[in-house]
Amino acid sequence: MTTTTAPPSTTAVAGAPRRRKRSNRKVALVSLGYALLIVFALLYLFPFVIQIGTSFKTDPDATASPLNPIPSTFTTSAYAQLFQQDFLTWTKNSVIVTLCVTVGRVFLVSLAGYSLARLRFRGRGAVTAGLIATMAVPGVVLLIPKFLVLKQLGMYDAYSGMIVPLLADAAGVFIMKQYFESIPVSLEEAARLDGCGPFRTFWSVVLPIARPALITITIISFQSSWNELAHMLIARQDPALNTLTTGVAGLLTGALGAGNRYPLKLAAAVLMTIPVAVMFFVFQKRIIGGALEGGVKE
Numbered sequence: 001m002t003t004t005t006a007p008p009s010t011t012a013v014a015g016a017p018r019r020r021k022r023s024n025r026k027v028a029l030v031s032l033g034y035a036l037l038i039v040f041a042l043l044y045l046f047p048f049v050i051q052i053g054t055s056f057k058t059d060p061d062a063t064a065s066p067l068n069p070i071p072s073t074f075t076t077s078a079y080a081q082l083f084q085q086d087f088l089t090w091t092k093n094s095v096i097v098t099l100c101v102t103v104g105r106v107f108l109v110s111l112a113g114y115s116l117a118r119l120r121f122r123g124r125g126a127v128t129a130g131l132i133a134t135m136a137v138p139g140v141v142l143l144i145p146k147f148l149v150l151k152q153l154g155m156y157d158a159y160s161g162m163i164v165p166l167l168a169d170a171a172g173v174f175i176m177k178q179y180f181e182s183i184p185v186s187l188e189e190a191a192r193l194d195g196c197g198p199f200r201t202f203w204s205v206v207l208p209i210a211r212p213a214l215i216t217i218t219i220i221s222f223q224s225s226w227n228e229l230a231h232m233l234i235a236r237q238d239p240a241l242n243t244l245t246t247g248v249a250g251l252l253t254g255a256l257g258a259g260n261r262y263p264l265k266l267a268a269a270v271l272m273t274i275p276v277a278v279m280f281f282v283f284q285k286r287i288i289g290g291a292l293e294g295g296v297k298e
Contacts, residue, residue, distance in 0.1 A: 027039035048273075055079070057266035078263035079271075087268070089240065090247035095228060097162050097243060101225040104167045106217050110210070114202050118188070128177075134170040139230065147234040161235045162243075165290025166225055172217050179207060180212040215283055223276050244272050 009167050046069075051071030061072050116128055146165055147156075155161035183206060191201045207214070229245040236242075242250070249267045253263070 014122050018294070030111060051266045051269055051273075052263050055270050057263050059261065059263060066262065072206055078267040082262055082267050082271070087271075088246065090242050090244045093241060093245040094245075094259070096159065097166075097228075098225045100159075100163045101166045102218060102221045105169055105172060105221045105225075106214060108167055109169055109217060110171035110176050110207060110214065111202070112173045113178075114180050114206060116173070116177045117180035118185075119198075124266050131170050131173055135174065142188065143234050146231065150235060155235075157241065159237050159241070162232060162241065165235070166228065166231060169221070169224075172221065175217060176210070176213055179210050219279060219283055222279055226276055228273075244268075248272065251253060 049069045050067065054066070055069060055075065056074050056080055057071040057078070058073055058075055065072075116124065118130075148162045148166070150156040155164065187205055187209070188201050191205045197205065227245060228243075231247065232246045233249075234241050236246075248265070251265050251268060
């Protein structure tokens with residue numbers, strides 16, 4: 001008994017090179033995309049590498065080769081000179097302002113966002129529209145009105161004037177409002193049946209569910225208040241109330257600003273960056289996880 005083997009189909013034979021060519025083209029496009037991403041990542045990171053490398057240079061070395069991140073003579077004199085100034089006082093003031101603003105802002109924007117998302121009151125739509133409109137106003141436009149209000153209320157040149165105006169944040173309220181609206185109302189109705197009032201429902205039921213949004217707001221508040229410069233310039237005049245941003249700005253324009261002084265200035269910038277970078281890397285998984293998980297839909 002003989003068996004005959006059918007010759008391979010002409011269509012299948014012709015289709016193999018086509019599929020191989022399509023696969024090669026896809027691999028080439030993916031490789032090109034990753035190469036472009038790597039190039040842009042290196043361009044983005046290069047200034048930070050220069051910042052760290054220059055902080056360990058001498059002044060002549062930094063002036064002669066400002067774009068070379070590798071010091072010809074490694075030295076920590078810039079950091080030693082920095083701590084001979086009022087850097088610790090600047091750090092203390094920044095820590096006080098940042099902690100107060102972060103805690104207060106997270107609490108207040110959560111309350112405001114929950115009120116706009118759940119409570120029904122007259123003018124609620126107008127308040128939401130005003131909130132969105134506020135986000136479109138450049139912050140620099142409000143500097144002079146802020147200064148006048150602080151002077152009128154006696155809050156100028158005090159911690160209260162540096163902290164209280166930063167507790168309100170329209171973007172934070174909007175983010176929390178959108179997140180609270182994604183939480184099922186049935187959870188709050190069940191809490192009310194158990195005898196919880198509006199604040200108890202907010203604090204014990206809704207707020208724990210909104211933890212991803214709270215972490216995001218906390219990091220944004222910490223970063224913005226730690227790096228705040230414009231408001232600190234118009235809220236205080238006493239050098240004893242200098243924060244890191246105003247103190248480092250003084251390195252560029254004050255007595256220490258004579259000459260280039262690149263290592264001194266970039267050493268201060270490196271130390272300023274550390275707390276924000278550490279906080280972001282500690283919480284980045286929770287931020288990404290919260291963004292992917294989102295709110296539980298009904």
